[in-house]
Amino acid sequence: MKLPETVRIVEVGPRDGLQNEKKPASTATKLELIRRLAAAGLKTIEATAFVSPKWVPQMSDNAEVLAGALAIAAPGVHYPVLTPNLKGLEAALAAGAKEVAVFGAASEAFSQKNINCSIAESLARFGPVVETARAAGVKVRGYVSCVVACPYAGAVAPQAVAAVAAALFDMGCYEISLGDTIGVGTPGSIRRMLEAVAAHVPVSQLAGHYHDTCGMAIANIYASLDIGVAVFDAAVSGLGGCPYAAGASGNVATEDVVYLLEGLGIPTGVDLAALIDCSAWISAALGRPPGSRVAQARLGRSTLAG
Ligand code: HMG
Ligand code: MG
Numbered sequence: 011m012k013l014p015e016t017v018r019i020v021e022v023g024p025r026d027g028l029q030n031e032k033k034p035a036s037t038a039t040k041l042e043l044i045r046r047l048a049a050a051g052l053k054t055i056e057a058t059a060f061v062s063p064k065w066v067p068q069m070s071d072n073a074e075v076l077a078g079a080l081a082i083a084a085p086g087v088h089y090p091v092l093t094p095n096l097k098g099l100e101a102a103l104a105a106g107a108k109e110v111a112v113f114g115a116a117s118e119a120f121s122q123k124n125i126n127c128s129i130a131e132s133l134a135r136f137g138p139v140v141e142t143a144r145a146a147g148v149k150v151r152g153y154v155s156c157v158v159a160c161p162y163a164g165a166v167a168p169q170a171v172a173a174v175a176a177a178l179f180d181m182g183c184y185e186i187s188l189g190d191t192i193g194v195g196t197p198g199s200i201r202r203m204l205e206a207v208a209a210h211v212p213v214s215q216l217a218g219h220y221h222d223t224c225g226m227a228i229a230n231i232y233a234s235l236d237i238g239v240a241v242f243d244a245a246v247s248g249l250g251g252c253p254y255a256a257g258a259s260g261n262v263a264t265e266d267v268v269y270l271l272e273g274l275g276i277p278t279g280v281d282l283a284a285l286i287d288c289s290a291w292i293s294a295a296l297g298r299p300p301g302s303r304v305a306q307a308r309l310g311r312s313t314l315a316g
Pocket of ligand 1: 062064095098099101124154155156188190191221
């Protein structure tokens with residue numbers, strides 16, 4: 011097995027991690043989380059989402075969060091944000107965004123529930139977003155949700171994922187993040203999906219975004235490394251979930267990904283001890299124990315009781 015020499019971690023805790031909290035985290039908590047993540051060595055921190063506040067009220071302080079993150083920006087740290095349409099892009103640009111992401115799905119049912127349009131309509135909507143962002147010198151990432159299965163329609167064919175990934179890539183997205191939104195993938199299904207996508211998009215431009223509902227996310231990352239994927243999305247403490255994917259649990263915990271990669275001798279630039287401190291802090295702020303197995307093991311049982 012030839013593993014990538016380095017791996018980039020995209021920390022999605024402040025966005026994916028906090029978009030589904032019943033009691034929204036305060037703006038101050040979000041900014042302190044972002045500060046601590048940067049101090050722990052994360053270089054890409056997805057800060058917020060410029061989505062409709064009627065759909066996701068948890069992200070309604072998006073402009074304040076992005077502006078606040080940029081004001082305390084650590085050197086070399088990037089703060090991408092989600093932008094589903096031109097309205098979101100314009101607001102993100104006004105708040106200073108230097109990188110944005112559009113998000114589609116490989117399932118028609120999920121596309122309708124999450125962004126209120128068909129896959130074809132979403133791609134038509136993303137075209138001008140990508141064009142306008144790139145004209146402003148802003149990089150655009152593309153997400154594909156439901157790369158293994160959809161919470162409304164069941165199994166999703168690898169070819170359906172490949173078609174949406176290829177469309178986003180051809181449109182000008184520099185990287186395609188493949189989301190196992192409900193965390194049901196296994197190394198086998200993830201491998202089949204990645205092989206289908208890799209026929210259309212270079213592996214070097216792919217990222218894995220694996221939720222951990224079935225406890226397979228770390229195994230899925232290992233399988234993806236074997237194929238050459240070298241970018242993974244993760245959320246500190248395993249925070250996260252999509253408001254339009256009921257029952258799906260959080261993202262793979264960043265601590266667990268760093269632990270895996272350290273064990274494989276792959277540098278991440280992240281200070282695991284500082285990240286575990288950050289995990290303990292945000293978990294306490296949200297009133298729950300850390301969702302990371304590594305953090306639980308390092309922090310001991312006192313935190314588990316908390
Ligand atoms: P819509 O209702 O069809 O939009 O929603 P619309 O264009 O008809 O506008 C309706 C209202 O929303 C209007 O306001 C607009 O101005 C406003 P009104 O006239 O009624 O007062 N509006 C906006 N306001 C602020 N920012 C905007 C915006 N756009 C319209 N950008 C829309 C369509 C896409 C906006 C909506 O469905 C939406 O915001 N969806 C976002 C859902 C979401 O954030 N889901 C979670 C993120 S995706 C995810 O978690 C998956 C991922 O992690 C990968 C994985 O795990 O698979 C990325
Ligand atoms: Mg997600």
